[in-house]
Amino acid sequence: MKIEEIKIKDLHTDEFIKQQVEEISSVVGEGLAINALSGGVDSSVVTMIGYKALGDRLKTCFIDSGLMREGEPDHIASLFGDLGVNVEIIDAQNQFFEALKGKVDPEEKREAITQTFYAVVFAQLAKQSGAGYVFQGTNYTDIEETVAGIKRQHNIIEQLGINPEEQYGYKIIEPLIQLRKPAIRALAKTLGLPEELYNRPPFPGPGLAARVIGEVTQERVEIARKATKIVEDELCNLGAFQYLAILHEDRVTGIRDGKRDYGMQIEVRCWDSEDAITGSPTKLSYDVLNRLGERITTEVLGVVSVTYNITKKPPSTIETI
């Protein structure tokens, strides 16, 4: 079945939400559902729509993979707590880092995260919860990029030919599958989600693992996390579509205290884009670029070099992996 995009100009957010809530109520009936909230706009909107339809019959988990932004699990749980939604934090850090050990190929890393997320951690949660339905925040761009073979999104189990009911014992509901990011942000606003949740830059499914070139260890993720925090601090008020920090595996020569220091490099990307299909580097001022270079090399131990990506998408992609 071909999925048709609903363009933002054709979207009536109130109606769309009402329709989704009715559909979910009718499909799930008196059953239980479960979903994983990441704090991104997609899963946040799905959580609220699901909560509207099912109330406490929706169990919402935040799976702490160890690959998220600094302080993210508690922060997101607290934001949703304020909206009446109870979020359970699941510490699964060891399972993810164990699965990622020794892997350097981007597709193998994605696969390890997908498997750990769905087949290990989430499957177990779903089973324990007794839920027959799982909500996912899959959007139209995910489908399109997967079909095109550009990258494999982690959350489109069915598109990949897996039957979740046979394999995991639940059905998948994807309320956002016809929408792109701007439309999903409009829903977030209508749903009364705090602005920070829909105005923050998109964060990839595999989290910081998508921003660490080479092996993903706890130490290397911590470096990407610190750099990410600085980049988000400095760029959050500029209206860019997305901004991120990437830890390279390549080492470069630097100088510390007058001595050679063979150190790490962080790449910053900041995108102007309407729809994530095409994009251009934001024209950041040199005040901002210099501050990024200085803060990252000063505040993140071991980093001696910072670059800014100047390629358009295509031929680049928004994220690096």
Place this chain on the structure above:
Amino acid sequence: MKIEEIKIKDLHTDEFIKQQVEEISSVVGEGLAINALSGGVDSSVVTMIGYKALGDRLKTCFIDSGLMREGEPDHIASLFGDLGVNVEIIDAQNQFFEALKGKVDPEEKREAITQTFYAVVFAQLAKQSGAGYVFQGTNYTDIEETVAGIKRQHNIIEQLGINPEEQYGYKIIEPLIQLRKPAIRALAKTLGLPEELYNRPPFPGPGLAARVIGEVTQERVEIARKATKIVEDELCNLGAFQYLAILHEDRVTGIRDGKRDYGMQIEVRCWDSEDAITGSPTKLSYDVLNRLGERITTEVLGVVSVTYNITKKPPSTIETI
């Protein structure tokens, strides 16, 4: 013996040249000398001073390591031919790539180039020529950085504790050892060298090998060479101190013809600096940055991503390796 810097404000170029010519004449007497010309300002100035002192008793070679700019050997030989200086081109590409095979550590790569240059190719040339003296373009910054342990310059045999007379059978003369780049450029002008030789950006001793992260193969050098040509084309008229292209070893995801292309990344650096001791990224306009991104990803096959370095020196260095 401590080497004292002669600052540009204290340098009288005519006098300095006259004095060097006299000293060389008196030291070499009726003997023969040899030098390797790379086309950089240092070795170009040394060639002209040596030629003034010794005429045809100085044999000048251009060692084609396969690591130079596009078309460089013929171009440089022709420029010096116009000045009356005969330059012999020595094809040593196979020897260099053989020595570099499988090496990824920057210091090991430098060492392989140093050894191939001095102990293999140049030592043999010097021996065949019967020269008792070798001119080198070592400058004050080279000495300083080597002493500080930041990087090992390839051309400072004596500073590294090697006795060239015992080991290779010749003495080394370094006429520029008290000068930094701006002073050397002033000499170039006084000597009547074509402007392109002293106004082009410095090129590192190990050539493009210093701009290829990871293994240095003929194919990878060719990619760095093409990117270098584009960067020099685009940036040569902006008055920057130095500008260069670096081929990374890390691969990043890109899109070509709507399909995923796991491709290469080129890093561009462009420096404002007085003396190479400290430096800042040149504030290139986004017109220029976008053109660099587009030209490199279009004209250099396999490159999907281009970055611009935004770090100051220190903690960065001018070159990457």
